[in-house]
Amino acid sequence: MTYFPEEVVEHIFDFLSSHRDRNIVSTVCKAWYRVERLSRRIVFVGNCYAVRPGRVMARFPGMKCLSVKGKPHFADFNLVPHDWGGFALPWIEAAARGCPGLEELRLKRMVVSDESLELLARSFPNFKALVLVSCEGFTTDGLAAIATHCRGLRELDLQENEVEDHGRQWLSCFPDSCTSLESLNFACLKGEVNAGALERLVARCVNLRSLKLNRAISVESLARILARTPHLVELGTGSFTVEHRAEAYQRLIHAFRKCKSLKSLSGFWDVAPRCLQSIYSICPNLTVLNLSYAPAIQGADLVKLIRHCFKLQKLWVLDCIGDKGLAVVASTCQELQELRVFPSDIYGTGTAAVTEEGLVAISSGCSKLNSLLYFCHQMTNAALITVAKNCPHFTRFRLCILDPGKPDPDTNQPLDEGFGAIVRSCKDLRRLSLSGLLTDKVFLYIGEYAARLEMLSIAFAGDSDKGMVYVLNGCKNLRKLEIRDSPFGDAALLVNVGKYETMRSLWMSSCDVTLGGCKALAAKMPRLNVEVINDRDESDEMEENPSDMHKVEKMYVYRTLAGARNDAPEFVEIL
Amino acid sequence: MDGGVGYADMDALKATELRLGLPGSHPPEKPLPTTTTARPTKRSLDDDREARRETSEGGRATSTRATKAQVVGWPPIRSYRKNSFQAMKATAEAAGLYVKVSMDGAPYLRKIDLEVYKGYRELREGLEDMFKCFEGCKGSEYAITYEDKDGDLMLVGDVPWEMFTSSCKKLRIIRGAEAIRGLGSSQ
Numbered sequence: 087m088t089y090f091p092e093e094v095v096e097h098i099f100d101f102l103s104s105h106r107d108r109n110i111v112s113t114v115c116k117a118w119y120r121v122e123r124l125s126r127r128i129v130f131v132g133n134c135y136a137v138r139p140g141r142v143m144a145r146f147p148g149m150k151c152l153s154v155k156g157k158p159h160f161a162d163f164n165l166v167p168h169d170w171g172g173f174a175l176p177w178i179e180a181a182a183r184g185c186p187g188l189e190e191l192r193l194k195r196m197v198v199s200d201e202s203l204e205l206l207a208r209s210f211p212n213f214k215a216l217v218l219v220s221c222e223g224f225t226t227d228g229l230a231a232i233a234t235h236c237r238g239l240r241e242l243d244l245q246e247n248e249v250e251d252h253g254r255q256w257l258s259c260f261p262d263s264c265t266s267l268e269s270l271n272f273a274c275l276k277g278e279v280n281a282g283a284l285e286r287l288v289a290r291c292v293n294l295r296s297l298k299l300n301r302a303i304s305v306e307s308l309a310r311i312l313a314r315t316p317h318l319v320e321l322g323t324g325s326f327t328v329e330h331r332a333e334a335y336q337r338l339i340h341a342f343r344k345c346k347s348l349k350s351l352s353g354f355w356d357v358a359p360r361c362l363q364s365i366y367s368i369c370p371n372l373t374v375l376n377l378s379y380a381p382a383i384q385g386a387d388l389v390k391l392i393r394h395c396f397k398l399q400k401l402w403v404l405d406c407i408g409d410k411g412l413a414v415v416a417s418t419c420q421e422l423q424e425l426r427v428f429p430s431d432i433y434g435t436g437t438a439a440v441t442e443e444g445l446v447a448i449s450s451g452c453s454k455l456n457s458l459l460y461f462c463h464q465m466t467n468a469a470l471i472t473v474a475k476n477c478p479h480f481t482r483f484r485l486c487i488l489d490p491g492k493p494d495p496d497t498n499q500p501l502d503e504g505f506g507a508i509v510r511s512c513k514d515l516r517r518l519s520l521s522g523l524l525t526d527k528v529f530l531y532i533g534e535y536a537a538r539l540e541m542l543s544i545a546f547a548g549d550s551d552k553g554m555v556y557v558l559n560g561c562k563n564l565r566k567l568e569i570r571d572s573p574f575g576d577a578a579l580l581v582n583v584g585k586y587e588t589m590r591s592l593w594m595s596s597c598d599v600t601l602g603g604c605k606a607l608a609a610k611m612p613r614l615n616v617e618v619i620n621d622r623d624e625s626d627e628m629e630e631n632p633s634d635m636h637k638v639e640k641m642y643v644y645r646t647l648a649g650a651r652n653d654a655p656e657f658v659e660i661l
Numbered sequence: 662m663d664g665g666v667g668y669a670d671m672d673a674l675k676a677t678e679l680r681l682g683l684p685g686s687h688p689p690e691k692p693l694p695t696t697t698t699a700r701p702t703k704r705s706l707d708d709d710r711e712a713r714r715e716t717s718e719g720g721r722a723t724s725t726r727a728t729k730a731q732v733v734g735w736p737p738i739r740s741y742r743k744n745s746f747q748a749m750k751a752t753a754e755a756a757g758l759y760v761k762v763s764m765d766g767a768p769y770l771r772k773i774d775l776e777v778y779k780g781y782r783e784l785r786e787g788l789e790d791m792f793k794c795f796e797g798c799k800g801s802e803y804a805i806t807y808e809d810k811d812g813d814l815m816l817v818g819d820v821p822w823e824m825f826t827s828s829c830k831k832l833r834i835i836r837g838a839e840a841i842r843g844l845g846s847s848q
Binding site for chain 2: 162163164165220246274343355378379381428429430461479486488490519543545565570
């Protein structure tokens with residue numbers, strides 16, 4: 087390959103779409119490293135503290151699209167204290183200096199201030215797409231800056247962020263000359279927007295294909311919007327309450343009938359069962375349906391709706407669909423690839439909504455299923471073994487039995503065999519979340535069979551260090567390991583320290599790891615940051631020099647080229 | 662998964678504990694709230710887990726319910742989703758369908774939430790309960806009427822329940838001769 091001119095090598099590299107492949111070719115030789123780094127357009131940084139922003143910009147001056155992730159996954163469940171870190175500003179500043187040609191920025195679980203958004207809006211003349219997922223720290227003022235200054239913006243996608251409402255005027259900041267929007271998602275905003283401005287905006291953006299409204303948008307407004315956007319492919323409705331004999335409702339039905347391209351529906355806050363009839367005409371074309379924010383829709387109405395949706399590939403619902411409802415999904419949705427069933431009654435004090443029966447039904451009907459997130463009240467080994475046999479193509483399998491440490495209700499046994507069957511059967515499994523009563527045995531199975539596993543989430547499981555050791559020594563492709571409330575201690579932590587440099591990160595909370603163990607790890611592995619996260623209140627009570635025997639409440643370990651970060655709050659100790 | 666505090670220490674701790682109550686009396690054991698602050702938090706999770714293991718044969722101990730509900734970050738649902746649910750529950754509970762109820766001869770009116778009742782029978786029973794004290798010795802001949810959206814006085818019970826709840830503005834219980842005359846055989 088070295089006797090090909092560089093342009094040819096670069097052209098060949100163009101065919102490498104995955105980051106991993108490009109990372110690997112860049113290590114072959116200096117020539118390839120050079121060609122690769124100058125031609126890389128899409129850069130993915132899985133941990134914002136693994137590398138300094140400036141270094142990324144220096145290495146990839148031609149970067150057009152940047153994705154950065156901040157907080158560890160368990161931050162989603164309030165396990166990471168609020169001011170832990172993950173700031174977007176340093177990345178935006180570095181990009182403004184080093185890669186002014188930036189066109190797309192994707193941030194996940196990061197703290198994004200209005201200041202950063204303002205800087206972003208002014209620094210990149212070709213900026214086209216901003217995607218913020220599970221971020222916080224900004225207000226609608228920041229959005230106003232983006233709308234005002236980003237000429238040619240194609241995509242503004244805000245998914246599940248905590249955004250402070252500073253008024254409705256941000257949407258009106260899109261100038262009249264803005265006609266380039268293709269995707270607009272503001273579903274997570276709590277405040278009102280100027281409905282008139284929105285209607286005019288969507289009308290002039292003729293390439294708009296994806297629109298997700300927030301709860302404040304009424305059905306009346308939705309009907310008017312749909313009348314102007316008949317080519318929409320993805321729609322997130324606003325509040326879906328309307329008297330079903332009202333004129334607005336009739337107009338809505340009429341507008342839906344015209345939207346022949348609609349493939350994806352979400353939203354449906356406050357939807358009353360009768361109003362669901364308005365979408366029956368679109369259901370046969372739907373590939374994606376998200377009803378997970380519609381607790382008012384009970385099983386029977388859901389079932390009536392789903393019977394129309396035979397092309398569905400992705401379905402997100404609440405567990406009020408019930409086992410019987412899932413059986414209907416199984417018989418209707420033969421193309422189903424991804425299913426998520428969320429709990430409607432979070433503390434499990436109501437009647438059991440879905441059980442192992444629903445999952446077994448799904449597995450028998452939906453042979454193409456490859457991604458599952460299932461919250462249920464109980465699970466049996468027999469059911470998991472059946473599911474494993476029916477659906478060998480799982481790449482993501484996340485099971486959450488609401489009662490931590492609950493055994494198989496039929497046999498009172500742990501669920502080791504059930505999950506063992508899953509990892510044995512699903513050879514392409516990349517992500518796994520465990521729950522229920524589990525012993526070290528399940529980890530033996532995982533270590534032995536889950537060769538492609540990249541992410542493993544463990545809670546209230548295992549009996550001894552052996553469990554964690556099986557995983558660390560077995561899963562060759564493990565990248566992220568997160569563990570809570572499990573009896574794994576220093577011996578497990580230190581058994582294979584080199585492993586952590588092959589992984590992105592390790593999280594352990596409420597386990598048996600001690601301060602001494604963490605220090606030992608940090609001493610052996612200088613290219614890891616070993617963060618000990620103390621809870622804010624506890625750090626006041628803590629002694630000046632806690633002993634090495636002291637158990638660490640939360641530990642986050644990650645490989646890094648950047649050394650200890652300088653933005654850590656006082657309750658985080660980096661060893 | 663033992664925390665730093667042993668059983669002996671707990672007794673010593675209890676002995677020096679300051680609380681209201683007669684000496685020798687002990688308050689009932691409460692499950693410790695599991696927050697992310699103090700070490701005893703971890704204990705209660707462990708105890709909870711062990712209790713669950715022990716009782717798994719004999720069925721679930723209800724005492725573990727309270728602690729389970731408070732385990733931080735469990736079930737693993739994004740805060741965004743949890744907060745949305747809480748907001749939705751709040752609006753659903755706050756909504757209600759409150760209407761005034763007046764009864765002939767009663768000195769004051771009452772208000773009821775129509776959404777609480779599933780049908781006419783429960784409504785009648787609820788109203789009877791509410792106005793029991795005003796029955797007097799005249800007996801219980803009465804008719805339940807309501808004022809609808811158009812302002813007309815209608816007899817309760819003619820239309821389907823949902824239609825009734827969506828059009829009822831206020832209720833009026835008519836008593837005495839006037840009521841009986843109107844009833845006829847329809848009830």
